Amino acid sequence: MRLTLAEPNYLKDSVSIISELVNEASFKVKANSLELIAMDPANVAMVVFKLLSSAFTEYKVDQETDLSINLTNLKQILRRSKSSDSLTMEIEEDKLKITLEGSSKRTFFLPIIDIEEKEQRVPDLHFPITVKTKASIFNDAIDDVDVVAESVSLVVEPKTMYVLAEGDLSKAKVEIPSKGDTIIVSDTPDKIKAKYSIEYLKKMMAASKLSDDVTIQFNKDYPLKLEYKSVDKVFLSFILAPRVEND
Numbered sequence: 001m002r003l004t005l006a007e008p009n010y011l012k013d014s015v016s017i018i019s020e021l022v023n024e025a026s027f028k029v030k031a032n033s034l035e036l037i038a039m040d041p042a043n044v045a046m047v048v049f050k051l052l053s054s055a056f057t058e059y060k061v062d063q064e065t066d067l068s069i070n071l072t073n074l075k076q077i078l079r080r081s082k083s084s085d086s087l088t089m090e091i092e093e094d095k096l097k098i099t100l101e102g103s104s105k106r107t108f109f110l111p112i113i114d115i116e117e118k119e120q121r122v123p124d125l126h127f128p129i130t131v132k133t134k135a136s137i138f139n140d141a142i143d144d145v146d147v148v149a150e151s152v153s154l155v156v157e158p159k160t161m162y163v164l165a166e167g168d169l170s171k172a173k174v175e176i177p178s179k180g181d182t183i184i185v186s187d188t189p190d191k192i193k194a195k196y197s198i199e200y201l202k203k204m205m206a207a208s209k210l211s212d213d214v215t216i217q218f219n220k221d222y223p224l225k226l227e228y229k230s231v232d233k234v235f236l237s238f239i240l241a242p243r244v245e246n247d
Contacts, residue, residue, distance in 0.1 A: 004058035008087035010234045012078040013209045019071035020203040029065040037120040050235040068115040077108045127217035129156045133182040135208035141174040148172045155193045194218050195243040204238040
């Protein structure tokens with residue numbers, strides 16, 4: 001296996017984001033992509049990552065390989081990369097060898113670890129609501145309501161999405177109409193409302209580094225799916241369990 005990236009930020013930014021949710025994970029090096037599916041330790045959030053072979057300047061894979069890595073350690077090494085560096089990954093003596101080449105050549109070796117966990121599968125989810133908007137619009141809405149509460153309610157009526165939060169004394173409401181940069185597709189005339197953790201959302205929203213746009217899907221008392229992608233390069237999506245209200 002020998003994988004070379006001329007733009008290391010695709011991997012650097014992705015690992016930085018994923019490591020906020022997951023500490024150890026297994027990458028699958030497949031014929032056409034580097035992939036990861038992992039759950040956070042609390043089983044609240046899932047992350048699905050693909051870095052396509054078309055993002056690499058060299059992508060040589062003789063056979064499908066599993067790489068189980070401590071993501072915190074990997075993040076620390078990738079932080080040393082500059083956007084002008086080339087980054088090469090190989091396996092040498094049961095370690096992941098990472099070479100950064102720019103004005104100097106730096107080589108790092110990371111242990112490949114054993115992770116005892118069942119293979120994760122992406123659940124088959126069906127959503128009546130799909131909202132496509134600028135990642136900055138969604139980020140600003142979550143940041144706005146974060147000042148009053150720890151959880152947020154997403155509400156969609158046919159032509160508008162509302163981002164709502166309610167604290168002990170304060171309330172916040174952001175209205176995002178289906179126009180301009182925002183497209184709302186709804187299969188139902190009903191109002192759909194669900195509640196999610198802002199703490200988790202803020203970690204996921206960091207994926208706006210990878211894509212200007214975000215696709216948001218959810219349903220009543222049902223997981224939320226956020227999807228970020230850069231065509232022919234990288235795909236990063238998240239599934240977040242709802243906060244079910246008992247009233």
